Amino acid sequence: MRFMVWLPLFGNALVAAGLPVLARRLPHRRGYAVLTAVGGVGAACWLWCLGLLAAVFADRIGYLTSRGGLAAAPAGLRAVPVILTAAAAAALLAAVVRLAVLGARHARELLRAERLCRLPVAGDVIDLPDAVPRACAVGGLTGGRIAISSGLRRCLSADEQAAVLAHERAHLAGGHHWYRMAAAWFGTVCPPLYRLPELIEQSCERAADEAAAAAIGDRRTLARALGKVALAVARAPRPAPVPEGGPAFLHGGVPERMAALLDGPPPPARAPRLLAAVGVAVVAAMTVAAVHASADCFALLRR
């Protein structure tokens, strides 16, 4: 208990450091799913261990009223400094509150997206009369829609538009918004994983790029469409309003995505063995430590 309960918490720092490396090296096709899964284990271990510490804290507080005060608690409970357990309890409370707020927001967005998806409009493409060149996929509960602005149609040729549509359809087919949603939860629950949403988003964009390139059989057209849109957005007289707090604007990522498309199809990528082994080992160690700590903790609390 004394050490084991901290392992998963520190393990998350390790996971956080390893995620960008993992994101770069994973095969693009399912990379985002693996990243999300690792983030999920990390966030679950984090929450669980905070919960254990909070339980110890609650138990220890119970001794306040006893004759000996806090010092009367059994040695097992006193193995963890009370201040740390209090901090853990506070962190747990904060995480749960933040998660609830985020979950409510996501639920609202999903409902609005679902209503949009159910509108009786022909096909899956919505034309936006909007000079800002933009295209996006809207994932709802049961389906999705794609929105394309007139500004985007104006600056792209017909086959480039088809490439954009293929890219957005790949997002919908892959259900990428679910992964991004999960990543947002994990990043919210577990502060060390705050970069996870951004990584998942980049990974999803790459996956959609590759899927679209395979679907239309032409990598250069998609690369050209990407470049033209990015350039048009950058040069727009009134840039699209950038929402506060969105990390996406900072990384951009367009040049990297274009370069990846122009450099030909990636080799049938397999995650390097060493990386995979290290990743699995860290995740397994965190899980085992969490389980071990809970066994200790339950034994302690049952007395």
Place this chain on the structure above:
Amino acid sequence: MTGGPHRREAGQLENAVLAVLWEAAVALTPTQTQRGLHDQGFDLAYTSVATTLTRLHTKGLVERSPAGRTYAYTPSGRAAEEAAARMRSLLGSGQARAVVLSHFVDGLDPDDEATLLELLSRAGADPADLSDPAPPGSDAGSDTA
């Protein structure tokens, strides 16, 4: 949006009728619409279909033209406009970006522009397309670059 149970049922029927009209390349009479609905698993009386079409027309969601003793209906642009309006509100909603949206391009670091131009020329873009930063329709005389 108001929405009672009654309204929702009517809305479903209207959506189904609109979907049939959208699928069709030509204007449809109520009888043809009824047949189209039947193909999609909706068995409805002629009068229900005709009533729904009239209601949609009153809402401005379909347009009609005389065809013999009845009307032939085509969807108007109104539904598409509503979709665009909802999309716009999703795009502009709240402080942070909506998680349900995947943007094609999120923006460009200003330092990346040179890299981008070089990549674009590698991608075979016509340089004439890229040299003009002014979008069509803007005042050509105000070029300060």
